[in-house]
Amino acid sequence: MINMDEKNAYKTFRIASIRPDNYRVKTFTLDGALEAKPGQFCMVWIPRLNEKPFSIMNADPLTFNIAAVGEFSNKLHELAVGDKITLRGPYGNGFALTGKEKKVLLVGGGYGVAPLYFFAKKCLAQKIEPVMVIGARNEQDVLLEKDFTEEGVRVVVTTDDGSKGIKGFATVAAQAELDAGGVDAVFACGPEKMMAALARLCKDKNIPCQVSLERYMGCGMGICGKCVCGGQRVCADGPIFPGEEALKENDFGQKSRDASGATKTL
Numbered sequence: 427m428i429n430m431d432e433k434n435a436y437k438t439f440r441i442a443s444i445r446p447d448n449y450r451v452k453t454f455t456l457d458g459a460l461e462a463k464p465g466q467f468c469m470v471w472i473p474r475l476n477e478k479p480f481s482i483m484n485a486d487p488l489t490f491n492i493a494a495v496g497e498f499s500n501k502l503h504e505l506a507v508g509d510k511i512t513l514r515g516p517y518g519n520g521f522a523l524t525g526k527e528k529k530v531l532l533v534g535g536g537y538g539v540a541p542l543y544f545f546a547k548k549c550l551a552q553k554i555e556p557v558m559v560i561g562a563r564n565e566q567d568v569l570l571e572k573d574f575t576e577e578g579v580r581v582v583v584t585t586d587d588g589s590k591g592i593k594g595f596a597t598v599a600a601q602a603e604l605d606a607g608g609v610d611a612v613f614a615c616g617p618e619k620m621m622a623a624l625a626r627l628c629k630d631k632n633i634p635c636q637v638s639l640e641r642y643m644g645c646g647m648g649i650c651g652k653c654v655c656g657g658q659r660v661c662a663d664g665p666i667f668p669g670e671e672a673l674k675e676n677d678f679g680q681k682s683r684d685a686s687g688a689t690k691t692l
């Protein structure tokens with residue numbers, strides 16, 4: 427059990443390896459481990475710039491899958507093997523298993539696949555069969571497919587433009603997997619609209635579902651309130667919520683806040 431002091435203490439690692447995954451995503455493996463659960467995240471700190479949350483892709487060695495989309499993530503992409511990374515955490519609740527699942531469906535969009543990779547390994551270790559749906563805009567954006575297949579996970583790819591796998595959203599493949607039967611629970615991380623559609627689908631089919639919300643975060647520890655979704659602080663109460671609970675929040679899949687805290691429609 428990690429106490430709050432340990433969580434909040436800054437820890438410094440060196441980058442052991444960097445793997446380019448596509449034109450804007452790299453996997454950073456650090457030179458140490460962190461005691462963490464799949465679905466938890468760390469606040470990575472770049473001095474004089476900011477701190478941002480990143481999902482844990484592997485705890486031992488500590489690994490992150492990072493897309494260069496803005497100032498902070500581009501700075502991380504400038505780092506080289508041997509450079510230092512300072513962070514605090516792990517934060518958040520993590521995906522929860524009841525112990526009764528035999529087969530689970532994992533649905534990831536974008537870099538949402540990273541925490542699901544960590545979770546798939548936990549499922550395999552517990553003799554639970556994970557099936558992974560990876561949704562992406564196009565073939566180039568499909569992330570971590572080889573990592574999952576190398577672990578022995580069956581992967582279904584969907585792309586919006588049909589350049590790889592099934593043409594359409596990840597929810598199309600998820601529906602087909604649920605219709606085929608045998609899925610005991612669904613776990614998702616990715617764009618909120620995708621997760622809201624999935625949560626509604628699971629509710630209709632009476633299958634338990636957990637969704638991992640990604641909101642702009644300030645402190646990562648439940649103080650600043652920047653990441654709230656309805657009445658929930660995503661960093662401290664989540665980031666993982668039962669689908670049915672998330673659907674009760676008016677914001678879920680509808681509205682988010684931008685970096686300034688202003689509300690925007692998704």
Ligand SMILES: Cc1cc2nc3c(=O)[nH]c(=O)nc-3n(C[C@H](O)[C@H](O)[C@H](O)COP(=O)(O)OP(=O)(O)OC[C@H]3O[C@@H](n4cnc5c(N)ncnc54)[C@H](O)[C@@H]3O)c2cc1C
Pocket residue numbers: 467478479480481482490491492493494495496497498499500536537540639640641642643665685
């Ligand atoms: C719990 C949690 C876990 C996260 N895990 C990861 C992770 O594992 N890997 C990761 O790369 N990021 C992750 N993020 C997002 C990360 O914290 C930053 O928000 C992201 O790196 C962008 O920060 P930035 O300052 O570089 O860009 P910003 O200036 O914040 O954003 C630049 C522009 O890119 C857009 N944008 C932001 N993110 C994306 C995206 N992924 N795809 C397309 N456009 C985007 C923004 O809307 C904005 O228009 C996570 C966020 C949360 C809340």
